[in-house]
Amino acid sequence: MGKKNAERNARLDQLRREQKRKERRRALAIYGTAGGVVLVLLVGIIIYAISDNNAKSRTHQVGYVASASSAATAAGCTGTVNDASQGSTHVATTVDYKSSPPSSGSHNPDPLPDGISFYNPKSNIRIERAVHNLEHGFIVGWYDPSLPTAQVDKLRSLAADAGPRFIGVPWTRGTFPQGKHFVLTAWDRTQRCTTVSADVIKDFVAKHANPDPAGATWDSPTAPESGAQGGTLDVSADGPLAAAQSGSSTATPAPGAGTMSVSPSSPTPAP
Template sequence: MTPPDKPTSRRTSGGGASNSRRHQQAAADAANRAGQRRRAAALVAICVVLATALLSYPVYLVIQDSRASNADLADLGVAQSDAGCDPVTTNPASGNQNHVADGTPVTYDPAPPDSGPHYASPAPFSKRFYTVDDRPAVATLVHNLEHGYTVAWYRPDAPPGDVDALQAVAKTFTASDYDPTQKFIAAPWTSADGAFPTGKNLVLAHWTADPAQPADTTLQQGVQQACATVSGAAVGSFLQTYPSTSSPEPNGA
């Protein structure tokens, strides 16, 4: 008579398979948890790097601005002898205290202007360098000329190196409206405003007057100097020759 199967053997065989599956699942779970920990650590590391970069960038900008504001004008752009600057030209001045309503079209001759009728309020001195996107109206900036500013009109499609050099020049000036040595604004002259001198990328403009008799319009002149390339030394020389004190209303903001 054949003895019956031993049930204990079947239980042992089944239990071994079950144990094997449990071990495999446990190993898979452990590997999954390890992978999750690695991914979490990597994500934390990325966040730390990004946070550090975001916090460092403003510091970098402050340092760059500090370096720019303390730069020597003569070190910016090309040497004055290499700037391709024409001799200074003078033009009869007009428009002293001639305020026109905002939005009124004004045609200037010469263009870019160095004097003329203008809007009632000058541009604030919160910016030294304007782009096409944020530049005030030309007639607003002409009012700044009346108050002794030198406006550096530039061609917006000038070589990037020239535009960067002019922006660096602008950063050397502080934000004080009333410091007579700091009245400088760089602003683009677009094709919509009129023609720009051929072969030139910058026109320095100033509205002069006799400091002893600033209101005498017969002694007022517009002065300009057109340059092919930006030279901080040329800008400094122009400002020294035509300071803000030699203007119709030097004490205006």
């Protein structure tokens, strides 16, 4: 009887050992599979991070061209080009810019004021002042003499609602190349268009203007004076307000953010 009990206990011990081995193998298989999944996910995350960083680095390289949106294509626009920096020296003289129009370069020490969103074709505003605004994170919508009057009027209307960091400025040094008569510039970025488009302006401003005076959200680290404000609003006879009004146009306060648009039929504000 004792021998039988011993044999039975031995078989039970063997069964228990085999059961434990099976459980260990099952656990190893489960943990191994989970570990493999985690490893694959970790590798995927690392690859994505590297790829994302490379993509961001590529989009900031000089010469990179961001594809034109459908609205931009409809307006005859190119993609947005990352331009090489042309410097940022303050000068009081006229600058012979390499690009027509410039997206950076030497400029007048006094930028255009925040209070005017559009300048008339005959305002004779100094281009060098507008370039200084680019350095502060403004968007300049340049229009050349060949842009049709209806398009100029459209730009005047859109400028009033484009936000406090947008300025419409006439280009007085000839026409733009390749039949593009309206050009959007941010600091070191350019998009050339045939016609004026509200959607294109809105998209360009959203991507490249600096909405934060502290400069924290602005995607243009090459600008030395990022986040600075515009110049002061001079209402004297030869100041920027008078320049904006020239050509039989007067100025009215535009809605939002202290901007001022210029329209041909509105009353002049009191100084």
